Amino acid sequence: MTATADTATDAAARITELRGEIDACDAEIIRLVQQRLAISQEIGALRRSTGGTRLSLAREQQVLATFQQALGTDGAALGMMLLRQGRGRL
Numbered sequence: 546m547t548a549t550a551d552t553a554t555d556a557a558a559r560i561t562e563l564r565g566e567i568d569a570c571d572a573e574i575i576r577l578v579q580q581r582l583a584i585s586q587e588i589g590a591l592r593r594s595t596g597g598t599r600l601s602l603a604r605e606q607q608v609l610a611t612f613q614q615a616l617g618t619d620g621a622a623l624g625m626m627l628l629r630q631g632r633g634r635l
Contacts, residue, residue, distance in 0.1 A: 608628060
């Protein structure tokens with residue numbers, strides 16, 4: 546085998562390994578999102594059962610700011626998606 550072929554084989558093996566790590570990250574993200582949604586839905590039910598509103602705009606702004614600070618503009622979009630999943634569309 547040539548050096549180029551060895552490099553290509555090593556790169557392919559490393560890509561496979563890294564994709565496995567991404568798959569593990571994705572599985573953990575999905576688990577955490579599902580957990581977050583269940584918690585959010587419970588909070589909404591508790592707020593409604595005590596006569597409160599379905600959501601807290603101040604809290605939503607705090608969540609969006611946290612995501613945007615950590616991840617930029619796309620982070621804010623991700624935060625909004627999570628909020629929408631937890632409370633439903635307004």
